[in-house]
Structures are given as structure tokens and as C-alpha cells.
Amino acid sequence: MKPIDLVQGTLDLLILKSLALEPLHGWAIARRIRQLSNDVLLVQQGSLYPALQRLEHQGWVKAKWGVSEQNRRAKYYALTRAGQKQLAKEAESWERLAAAITLVVRTT
């Protein structure tokens, strides 16, 4: 099965979701999305960064430099309280949308 390109706007949700467990750096976020989706969702890794900047600007994530498990300098992003709320909101509206689309797809 070919990997699916990400739908615009869902990237934010995926990033927030992958940060829900623990703070991660950019490369790890890309890896996490891939793992969580069983390699179905492909993220062009660079496109994470505009999204991360946007999320940081909105105040949903905050960033801090640290050291990765590969012993390299890396910037770790963590969910803020506002980010957690946003995740809950986006997850809910996504589920509603997905349910609606599923319904449409099945009935036609």
C-alpha cells in the first residue's frame, strides 16, 4: 500500500497527538507519526518546521534545546496546557469529520 500524503491541516493534529506522550524533537516527531500510522502516513520531514513554528507562535507547544538519544543537539517540543486543550478539540472535530466522511462514503 502506497503511503498517503497528508491532508492539509491534519499535520497540526498529528504533531500535537505525537507530543501528547512526551516532548520530542523534529526528527523524532516525523518518526513517531510514521510509526503510529503503521507507515501509512508519510510526512515530508521539512514540512514539520513551518507547522512547529506556527504551533509555537500559537502558544500550543514550547521548545527547548536538549540532547537526543543519538547524542546529538536537538530542539525538544513539549505540549503546553493550551496545546493539550487544542489537541482535545481538534481530535474531537476530526473524529466527527471522519465519521461523517465514512458515512458519506458507505452510503453512496
Next chain:
Amino acid sequence: MWHMRLRALFRSASVDRDLDDEIREHLAHLVDENLARGMTPAAAREAARREFGPVTQIVEASRDARGVSHLANAANDLRYGVRLMRRSPGFAVAATLTVALGIAATTAMFSVVYGVVLRRLPYGEPDRLVSLYNTTLSRGLPRAYVAMANVYDWRARNHVFEDVAALRAIANFNLIGQGEPERLFAARVSANLFSVLRVSPLLGRTFTEDEDEIGHEQVAILSYGLWQRRFAGDPGVVGRTISLSGVPHTVVGVMRPDFAFPTRDYQIYTPLTFDPQELVTRLNYSYLSVARLKPGVTLDAARAEMSLIMAQIAREHPKVADGIGADVVPMLDAAVGAVRTPLYVLLGAVVVMLLIGCANLANLLLARAMVRQRELAVRAALGAGRGRLIAQSIAELVPMLATGGVLGLVTAAWAVEALVARLPADVPRVENIGLQGPVLAAATATLAAIALFAGVWPALEASRDGLAASVADLSRGVTGAPRRARMRDLLVVGQIAATLWLAIGATLLLRSFGQLTAIDPGFNADRVYSALLAVPRSKYPKDRDVADFYRRLLDRVKAMPEIEAAGMVNRLPLGGVAQTSPIEFEGTDVRRAGGAQLQADLRSVTPDYFRTLSIPLIRGRAFTETDADNAPLVGLVDERIANTVFKDADPIGRRFRPAVADQPWTTIVGIVGHIRHDRLDDDGRPQVYWNYKQNTQDRAALVVRTRTSPEAVAQSIAALIRSVDPEQPVYDTRTLEAVVDRSVAQRWLQTALLSTFAGLALLLASVGVYGVIAYAVGQRQREFGIRLALGAHRREIIGLVMRRGATLFAIGASIGLVFAMASARILATLLFNVSASDLTSFAAATIVLFIVALAACGLPARRAAGVDPSLALRAE
């Protein structure tokens, strides 16, 4: 949100560096991962880059995501603007100076207009204040002083005024003690004046009603300026006694700094008392009157009511009040009416000049926009929006506008100071002039207008074509869309029209001023020095005492070696103060042919006065010291009386007298030359003279003709007068030439300012014409090259260029002439002895402008003719 953006903006460099690091580390992770999978280092790096995506775009997108784009763009544009300025300094300097000149001139002029004409009077509810006048239309007096009897009747009978106040503005004093003796301008004012104006004193009180009574009037109120200057701002001055012309007065109050009533010259106020007989005779018209309209009463209603009252008075006192009316004028109009038109004309001229400058600016920007059209097209092709392009064009202008604006305001501040110092003494409300809030607001608005006119519009034009034309088109050099060439031509036509308009106005004023200075006033002011003095009757009670003082003084003055001649007169020619009376001549009809009585200047002079001022004795004899108070009363008349009243008959031996009450007859012993007393531009009244011993007056002007320079005697004259009487103040000391100049100072200033504006406009317009023609020549270089290659003469090329300039000039000049004709009526009020449609002025201004335009076209035309055909063709 905003502070985040701002922080992002200022921190953007460090944030960008952060992002770069982060991305580098991310790529390193990917490379590590790939190496771990067993790829070669080169392949690992290649795969990592593929997986990551295009780095530059990602950085750019990240920056946009941070929300800094608008501000960052604006900052970039500004930075770009500054860079452009540095890259083309000639353009930057020209544009900045144009803006600075425009802002400086308009701001300085508007601050004068605002301070003098527009700013509200500094009194409570000033819009309800009016000045009241008596009128005698049959004698051509639309606004004259009023009689006290009328003021009393107005007060008693009107229903339109809250109250009516009166004052006598000529009531001057010698202040003695507390330092040098000094002549003070004083006004005697009715007690209710202060409540009518709704002003309160800074210290003490104003006058009470019973101080208007004779016997209680020895109290005084000081102006703030006098209090500061002579009494060092001492609050203890209230209650003190000061000597005014030898009479003790108690200071009861000090006014506030902004109180400058009736004008800033008045420094002290005393109660208004008058001879009660005036209420019976009703003949002394020497008072000013101001009143406050009741709320809601219109000017027309007040005028109607006053006409009604004057008609009643005329019925009740037909002998003295027949033909006398009244006028009601808003107080501000009464104060500034005479200078309003000239000031508006000058403001208009300065705005026109600003527009001419703006047209240059717009033209420069249009030309530059065309040069940069290719760049604009490329930017448009790369996706820059039209709004973005326009915003950029304006942002580029900002450094120039800001620099020019600041430079302009600084210059304006300096210009206002210089202008105020040079404003003639008779311009009202000068103390209000300054760079005040509304003036600065107007300057800011002007800057915005310049930005719109000179910046936005060319930007719109450029973006229109820049977006329409393809890059390929531009590379082939197909620029200068005809529409835009027409725009530039239109700007130049407008400049020529406006410049010609100003030039004609300036030429008319210059010719008018030339006419004025060519007028012979009837006396010679060369090397004459003048000083005024007024003797107090408390010190010199009898006429003989005064005459004796004058003679002692003159004897001392004449003994000075540098003095050629010296004399005295009660009113200095062109000094701004008159003394007149109707005169009747024995044996002639009192009323002249026109029906009006002959009004003459009454003069009391010492015998040498005529020699001092070179006023010729035409026939008979002048006065001598033997024409004393016990000798027969003799007088002189001027040529004009001799010619108009006596015609062919000999006036010598005939008699005249002032036609008021019972004056004795005076026998004419000689005829002297006529002089202009009131103004150079108005022939005014004829003069009659008495010897100072037979008609002695308290006020005198000392005139001396010096052998060397009149300024040199100033010190010694003052010292000499003080040695004769140490309590005698001398005032208004200046050369008679300065007195003559002062009498035409307003006209001179108008002429000088308008000529300056017209000169600058000429300069700006010549730059405009040159720019457009030079640009057009540049555009057609290839065509000229081809023409020359095909055998055209260089003269023909010059003709081609000049013809284009001539066409623009002809159209612009025609429009300018039409405008000048249309506005002649406004200018006519400022002109003397020159018609507002004076052909000579129109022709002269047109020729000057034509020559300037010719020169402005000539340079590019010669360059066009000098084109090397082979080079021009190869350039493509």
C-alpha cells in the same frame, strides 16, 4: 500577539539562526540513520536531503508562519528605500529638498494665517463679540469712530446686545519714575469693557462703574508686559501709585499675558471719562465701541436694530446726526479684515508652489518607475501582488518624506521667526503666530497629501503597466506607454500654467510697488532723523510754556555741528497719526462743488520745519519767530488749496478757519508744497499750517536734517532732550526714510514674498520641463539616431525637440493666462496704479517664463542633436 510579532521581528535574525541549527541537526539525524542502514556517506546525505525537502523554502515558510511577514516586509521596504536613496543620491536630494521647501513654505505661511486670521480671539465666547462703528456714507466713511452720545443711546435703546462698551484708544502717558521716562500707549476704557470681553485680571481687579466718573479716574490697570518689564513682575504693584504724565494713578490690577486689546501695543488702561457736554453736542467722534451680542442674535438682526436706532437719532437731532449710520462687524473681522485677503493670496501662492514641486516629484518618480518597470514586471511574475508593489513604492518614499518633513519643519520654525520679526507694525495679532497644534497638524496633512499625490499615483501607474507588460516585452525595450507619456506632459503643462499664474501675480505686485516708490511724497526724507515727544500739561500748563520748551530744545539741537536744519511738527508725515478738521475759507462757499466740506490736515510747525524737510515755499513768506501769541494770527496753505479753492485768485491775504465752533480767522501769508501725509498710495487731504507759538500742541515730532548719516545723531539727540528735561521721554526714534518705508511695509512684504514664491516656482518648473524633455530625448535616442543616419540635419533634430517643448509651453501658458485673468479681481485689491489685467505685466511674465522654458528645453535638445547615429543604433 503584537508583541510576539515585534519580538519576532527584532529577534528574527537569532530565531533564523536557531532554525538553521535545528534543521542541520535534523538532517544529521537522518544521515546517521541512513548510514546505519549501510548507505555510503554520499548516498546517505542525498537521501536525507530528499526525505527532508527543500530547505530554503521551508525556512521561508517557517518565517511566514511566525507571522512576521507584514512588518518584516515594511521594514525591508524601508531599508530598501534608504538603500535606493544612497544608490541615487541626486534623486534623493532633489526629492528631499522639494519636500522640505514645500513643507517649510506652506507651514510658515499657514502659521501666519492661522495666528492672525483664523485663531479665535482670546476672550470668552469670542464669536458673539462685535465692533460698532458710526458711518457717514455720504463722506465715504464706511467705518468711523463713534460719538459717546451714540454709545449712550445704543446702550439705552437696543435689544440685541448684552452690553455695549466704549474706549478711547488714543490716551498716551509719559511714565515717569522707575527708570527711564517712557511713552506708553494707553487706552481709556469703560468699566464694563472687561465684562463684555469676559476677561479677568491676573492680579487685583478691573474698573468699577463709579471710576468712570470724573474725579475717580486716577486708577490704572497694567498689561502683563509692562508689569514684567517695568515692575519686574512684582505682585506688590497693586495698590502702588505711579506717575502718568505727572498725574498720580493707583494701580488696581494687572491683566493676563494673552490680553492684547485693542492691539499688542497697548500697555496700560485707565477709566474712560469724557466731557459731559459731548452728550449734548454729539460731535466728538473719537471712540471705539465693542459689544456682546445676546445669544442667538444674528449679525443682520443687530445691524437692522442699529439702523433703526440711528434713524431715530437722526430724527431727534437732525442738525448733527443726519446722514450718520452705524455698522456692526464681528470683532475678529474688524481686527484682521484688512490683512485677510493679502494673507490668503500669499497662502494660495505657496500652495500653488507646493503643487508645482509635487508635480516634479511625481514626474521624477514616474520616470524612475519606468526605468524600474522591468524589475516590477519580474517581481509581478514572481508573484508579488499589486498591493505589495504599491506599498513598496510608498515605503521607498518614506525616508525622503520623513527627512524632507523634518527639514521643512525646522526651516519653517526659523522662517516664522524671521517673518514675525519683519512683519510690519500694522499687521494685527502677530503675537499669536507660532508653530501651534493646528499648524503642525496641517503640516502633517500636507506631507500625507504629498505622499499620496507624488507616491501612490506614480506607483499605481507603474504597477498597472508593470503588471500588464510581460518580461519579454520589456526586454525588447518597449517602454513609455503613450498614456504615461501623456501624464508626464500633463504635469508639465500644469506646472507651466501654475508658474505663469504666480509670475503674473508677482510681476503685477512688483510693478505696483515700483509705482508706489516712484511717488513723490512732497518732502525729502534724505538724511532726516525723527523723534517723537509729548509734553505733560501738568508740567507745562500754558501754551507759552510748551512753545518755550520747544524753542529751547531746538536752539540746543541746532547748535550741534552735525545738524543742517531742525524743526518740529505736531504730526510726522507718514507717521500713521492724523489731525484733521473741516476748513472754511472767507468769501468762498463753505461747501465745495462736490457738496462735501474741505477736510484738511491741521499742522502746527516751527519756522524751519519746511527747510528741514525740503518742502518748498511757493509764494509769500514762511513763519518767523515773531509770529508769536501776541501777533496777528497767520497761516500757510498748501498748493492744492491754492489751486482748488482759490483757483486763479491770489490766496495771500485771504482768511481761513476750522469750521467747528467759533474759531478765529487766520490770515494766509504764504503757499507751500503739498505733501502726502497718511499714505503714499493715497493723496489724502491738503494741509494748513500755523506757527507753533500761535497754535501750540502737546505732541511734537522733532525732525533734523544731518550733514552726515542720520543714525549717527540718534544718541546725541536723546541725550540732549534729556538734558533739557530729564523727565521727558522720547519715542519712535528713527530715520524719516524708515518712517516712509514703514508706511509701505505691508505692500513691500507682500511683494517680496510673492516674488520669492514665484521665483522658486520658476525654478521648480524649469526643472520639471527639463526633466520631461530630457527623458523624452532619452527615449527617442534611437529614433534620432536613425533620422541622423538617414541624413536629417542636426538643426532639424533640435527643432523636433524644441517644438515639443514649445507645444507644452503654449498649452500651459494659455491655461495660466486664463487663470490670471480670472483671478484678477482678487489681486486688484492689492494693487496700486496698476490694472489687474495689465498687459505689460502679463507679457513680461510670459516672456520670462518662455525664456526659462526655452533654456530648459535647449540642453536636452542639443544633446539629442549630438547623438552618434552608429552608437544609438548599436545600443539596442
